Amino acid sequence: MKRLPPVREYHSPVWSEPIITEMGRKGERGILIPKAEKEIRASARKGKSYIPEKMRRKQAPQLPEIGQPQILRHFLHLSQMCLGMETNIDAEGTATMKYSPKIDEALARSSKMTEIHPCQDEDTVQGILEITYKLDLFLREISGMDQFTFQPPGGAMATFANACILRTHHAARGEGPQRDEVITTIFSHPCNAATAATAGFRVITLMPDPTGYPDFEALKAALSPRTAGLMITNPEDTGIYNPRIREFTRAVHEAGGLCFYDQANANGILGITRAREAGFDACHFNLHKTFSSPHGSFGPGCAAYGVRKELANYLPRPVVTYDGKKYHLDDDRPESIGKLREFHGNIPAVLRAYSWIMSMGAEGLLEVARTSVINNNYLTKMLEEVPGTVRYYAPGEYRLEQTRWSWEKLTKDTGVGTLDIQRRMVDYGLQSFFMSHHPWIVPEPFTPEFCESYSVDDMDYWAAVLKQISDEAYSNPELVKSSPHRAPIHLVKYEGLDDPSKWAMTWRAFLKKRGEFSSDHEPKRDSVSER
Amino acid sequence: MKKKLGLVVNPIAGMGGRVALKGSDGKETIRKAIELGSTPVSPKRTAEALKRLMRIKGDIELITYPYDMGEEEAKESGFNPTVIGSITKGETTSSDTCRAAKELAVLNTDLLLFAGGDGTARDIYEAVGNTIPVLGIPAGVKIHSAAYAINPLMAGELTVMYLRGSNTSVHEVEVMDIDEEVLREEDRVSAKLYGYLKIPCDRKMTQSPKEASCRGEQEVAMMQAIAERVVDAMEEDWLYIIGPGTTTRAIMERLGLQKTLLGVDVVERKKIVANDVNEAQLIRIMDGKKAKVIVTPIGGQGYIFGRGNQQISPEIIRRVGPENILVIATPSKIYSLMLKPLLVDTGDEEVDQRLRGYRKVVTGYREETVCKVL
Numbered sequence: 027m028k029r030l031p032p033v034r035e036y037h038s039p040v041w042s043e044p045i046i047t048e049m050g051r052k053g054e055r056g057i058l059i060p061k062a063e064k065e066i067r068a069s070a071r072k073g074k075s076y077i078p079e080k081m082r083r084k085q086a087p088q089l090p091e092i093g094q095p096q097i098l099r100h101f102l103h104l105s106q107m108c109l110g111m112e113t114n115i116d117a118e119g120t121a122t123m124k125y126s127p128k129i130d131e132a133l134a135r136s137s138k139m140t141e142i143h144p145c146q147d148e149d150t151v152q153g154i155l156e157i158t159y160k161l162d163l164f165l166r167e168i169s170g171m172d173q174f175t176f177q178p179p180g181g182a183m184a185t186f187a188n189a190c191i192l193r194t195h196h197a198a199r200g201e202g203p204q205r206d207e208v209i210t211t212i213f214s215h216p217c218n219a220a221t222a223a224t225a226g227f228r229v230i231t232l233m234p235d236p237t238g239y240p241d242f243e244a245l246k247a248a249l250s251p252r253t254a255g256l257m258i259t260n261p262e263d264t265g266i267y268n269p270r271i272r273e274f275t276r277a278v279h280e281a282g283g284l285c286f287y288d289q290a291n292a293n294g295i296l297g298i299t300r301a302r303e304a305g306f307d308a309c310h311f312n313l314h315k316t317f318s319s320p321h322g323s324f325g326p327g328c329a330a331y332g333v334r335k336e337l338a339n340y341l342p343r344p345v346v347t348y349d350g351k352k353y354h355l356d357d358d359r360p361e362s363i364g365k366l367r368e369f370h371g372n373i374p375a376v377l378r379a380y381s382w383i384m385s386m387g388a389e390g391l392l393e394v395a396r397t398s399v400i401n402n403n404y405l406t407k408m409l410e411e412v413p414g415t416v417r418y419y420a421p422g423e424y425r426l427e428q429t430r431w432s433w434e435k436l437t438k439d440t441g442v443g444t445l446d447i448q449r450r451m452v453d454y455g456l457q458s459f460f461m462s463h464h465p466w467i468v469p470e471p472f473t474p475e476f477c478e479s480y481s482v483d484d485m486d487y488w489a490a491v492l493k494q495i496s497d498e499a500y501s502n503p504e505l506v507k508s509s510p511h512r513a514p515i516h517l518v519k520y521e522g523l524d525d526p527s528k529w530a531m532t533w534r535a536f537l538k539k540r541g542e543f544s545s546d547h548e549p550k551r552d553s554v555s556e557r
Numbered sequence: 558m559k560k561k562l563g564l565v566v567n568p569i570a571g572m573g574g575r576v577a578l579k580g581s582d583g584k585e586t587i588r589k590a591i592e593l594g595s596t597p598v599s600p601k602r603t604a605e606a607l608k609r610l611m612r613i614k615g616d617i618e619l620i621t622y623p624y625d626m627g628e629e630e631a632k633e634s635g636f637n638p639t640v641i642g643s644i645t646k647g648e649t650t651s652s653d654t655c656r657a658a659k660e661l662a663v664l665n666t667d668l669l670l671f672a673g674g675d676g677t678a679r680d681i682y683e684a685v686g687n688t689i690p691v692l693g694i695p696a697g698v699k700i701h702s703a704a705y706a707i708n709p710l711m712a713g714e715l716t717v718m719y720l721r722g723s724n725t726s727v728h729e730v731e732v733m734d735i736d737e738e739v740l741r742e743e744d745r746v747s748a749k750l751y752g753y754l755k756i757p758c759d760r761k762m763t764q765s766p767k768e769a770s771c772r773g774e775q776e777v778a779m780m781q782a783i784a785e786r787v788v789d790a791m792e793e794d795w796l797y798i799i800g801p802g803t804t805t806r807a808i809m810e811r812l813g814l815q816k817t818l819l820g821v822d823v824v825e826r827k828k829i830v831a832n833d834v835n836e837a838q839l840i841r842i843m844d845g846k847k848a849k850v851i852v853t854p855i856g857g858q859g860y861i862f863g864r865g866n867q868q869i870s871p872e873i874i875r876r877v878g879p880e881n882i883l884v885i886a887t888p889s890k891i892y893s894l895m896l897k898p899l900l901v902d903t904g905d906e907e908v909d910q911r912l913r914g915y916r917k918v919v920t921g922y923r924e925e926t927v928c929k930v931l
Contacts, residue, residue: 212926219924228923235929236896244927247915438707441609441714467892504612519723 027411030490036455037512041103047533050092107514109457118460119428119473122293122315130381134374144369155353159346161380170302171332176371177342181290182217184310184329188286189225190363191340192255205254213262238419240268249281257286265425275305292316294427297392308333317379328375397478398427408489418468428475442499442506444470450509454491559618560720563661567673568625570697571598599696602709603672606694607634609713622657651680658684675734678702682732687755703730704754719757726758750865779887780807782922797824800852800866821868836870849881863902871905885919898929
């Protein structure tokens with residue numbers, strides 16, 4: 027193996043920070059607002075009387091009461107205890123954690139963006155409508171589709187939009203009740219199956235052949251007059267590209283179904299292949315993955331969903347149109363599936379993606395795909411030599427931008443599994459890797475994706491950490507199993523995670539489940555602090 | 558309070574393997590194995606598993622049988638076990654295994670760890686059924702039973718997880734064995750399903766299924782969803798021939814009917830026609846009637862016909878017709894096959910051929926998975 031760099035002895039700050047609801051005290055305030063002058067008080071009604079009676083709450087919400095410096099300190103502590111996108115090498119597979127250029131952030135935070143409102147008159151927002159329309163044009167070029175919407179705030183909402191369009195399309199042709207099956211593959215993102223089911227379809231799942239490639243014969247066996255469509259990812263979760271994709275889409279069309287391409291992560295094929303040429307009728311891109319708009323807590327997300335012109339009338343409304351002089355928000359679309367959510371989508375993400383594409387150019391986009399594929403295959407060479415790893419399926423074949431690996435061998439040899447390794451990575455200043463989407467067919471999985479933002483040094487460091495942990499597993503497994511040792515929180519207990527009586531999504535639910543909640547009183551702080 | 562861990566070792570398990578005797582059942586085989594220079598396998602493998610438990614040694618009370626049925630292995634690994642029962646060293650048989658398991662179960666052990674092969678799993682099943690959680694340390698020649706961890710090390714790890722309380726789900730898995738006599742004399746595999754044992758649920762560490770988060774409750778919910786689908790689709794004038802298994806049992810539970818777990822039952826108009834039928838009875842019941850067969854593959858192996866459901870013979874399948882065979886399986890059972898096909902081995906090549914190809918397996922209420930049948 028290549029000489030790897032030394033691993034860092036990272037150590038996280040440990041602030042033992044309480045939960046915000048446990049902080050502060052009654053009456054504490056961030057801002058003390060002075061009382062209005064007598065004249066004003068006399069002429070205005072009481073503040074809450076402006077809220078319609080029915081919407082008024084009977085009791086004040088039990089919000090934390092705390093001063094400004096204390097709250098600032100609290101959240102900075104929390105951020106210090108996290109390995110964020112910009113403090114470490116975050117190579118989470120399938121998520122395309124790429125660098126979000128600061129200039130785009132500055133644009134998105136400019137008052138020209140933040141101070142506009144979706145209800146403004148079209149004439150006053152021509153600029154952002156133009157950007158939205160032009161991003162639509164770019165994505166048409168990239169995908170071969172004929173029109174896009176930016177309404178879905180995430181990939182799963184785009185696949186749901188697709189399922190709704192499948193339903194509407196077949197209903198319009200008088201085949202609605204008959205075509206009730208959606209076909210997907212087990213290594214497509216599970217939201218395809220989930221959203222098809224949500225839209226009322228039966229879901230038929232194809233298993234790959236024994237080599238891990240999608241099984242064309244299985245597809246043929248699944249097709250019937252009940253087929254509404256195919257909803258798949260390619261390359262799949264495993265990083266394997268289905269080379270027979272044209273045959274897949276042709277067979278589905280011959281059976282009367284439509285084909286949807288989940289391109290949430292299109293990083294490995296940008297500028298190389300297009301949904302149209304592969305035979306798809308619709309596709310979506312996550313602007314917060316492939317097109318650099320930030321991800322996770324930085325968000326917000328935005329999925330661009332596009333279709334061929336035959337389906338364009340079904341797109342959620344409104345869409346942005348251009349008459350040669352002016353941009354419009356076209357809301358008069360009687361065949362539309364309706365609205366997926368309020369207004370027009372997360373437009374700051376649209377702006378960032380537009381700016382990013384403009385800065386890259388067509389050649390730049392192609393370079394993105396090439397670099398990310400080369401990166402993945404560079405990393406593969408190194409990981410193959412880390413004791414205990416197995417690259418699952420398709421031996422000897424290249425993957426595109428990511429690879430599904432397994433610690434199966436390491437686990438059999440040492441008892442150390444992928445969850446243990448995930449936790450140990452934090453001790454070396456790396457965010458835990460992505461393991462796998464559901465279901466875990468590949469045992470002890472992990473899926474790195476080093477997109478074009480990462481350097482050779484970054485990959486070398488990442489491989490060095492995995493090599494280090496593998497060596498530890500063979501020499502001192504307990505060290506890995508009892509990790510992390512240098513993280514802000516030691517070992518998280520998993521056992522309560524699927525026990526509804528133990529977990530809580532809100533503070534109020536937490537108190538209720540502990541029998542400490544009372545609607546007229548404050549939380550009993552003494553008992554809470556013992557937690 | 559200390560957790561109670563029971564331990565039963567079948568000291569002769571695995572002795573036939575090294576000398577290619579396809580199993581260690583029967584005194585004659587053991588004599589032959591020793592003659593051929595075989596030495597015990599299971600003590601060493603048991604010790605390997607117990608070594609992983611050292612880190613929770615202070616939290617458990619290890620209770621076991623004398624000498625090489627557990628006491629020696631435990632002491633060698635650094636434990637100070639509570640020893641119960643009595644045996645004649647060097648001459649233990651399956652009845653000792655059964656007795657030990659029964660006595661340990663009576664002591665309310667939290668988990669019963671046993672070392673052996675398919676025969677041992679059968680003995681454990683006979684002794685305790687699915688009343689207490691058990692887990693096998695693989696030490697035998699043949700391991701068809703899913704009650705075993707993938708290796709001794711994993712048996713140890715899974716035991717630690719279970720006793721520490723970080724994974725307390727259990728699920729039922731098949732106890733399978735092949736007939737060693739038939740294998741040695743006719744060189745033919747004849748596998749049989751004997752029952753179900755309850756083991757801690759962490760599929761990646763047990764012999765067959767490899768899904769990471771197998772939760773016993775989730776598996777039950779999936780079975781109920783499948784049962785709902787099957788029952789909703791039942792038609793008035795059809796007979797339903799329901800094969801063995803826990804997945805098919807859920808259908809009968811949904812109908813409020815008695816299921817023969819290891820046998821074939823027949824249902825018509827949501828009422829029992831007959832329980833635990835054989836081939837001849839089936840043929841008689843089916844006379845002049847339309848029938849559908851509902852079967853589920855064996856976990857980790859994928860047999861849908863020819864293992865554990867031989868009552869549904871080639872003749873029955875011919876009469877019903879392959880199009881009236883419904884295969885049901887929970888998704889985790891499909892994943893446990895690790896992309897291997899479903900298998901048929903009815904003993905009739907022509908019937909097998911008609912069953913081969915691709916088939917939509919019902920995996921949920923409105924979910925199907927396309928599986929290859931070989």
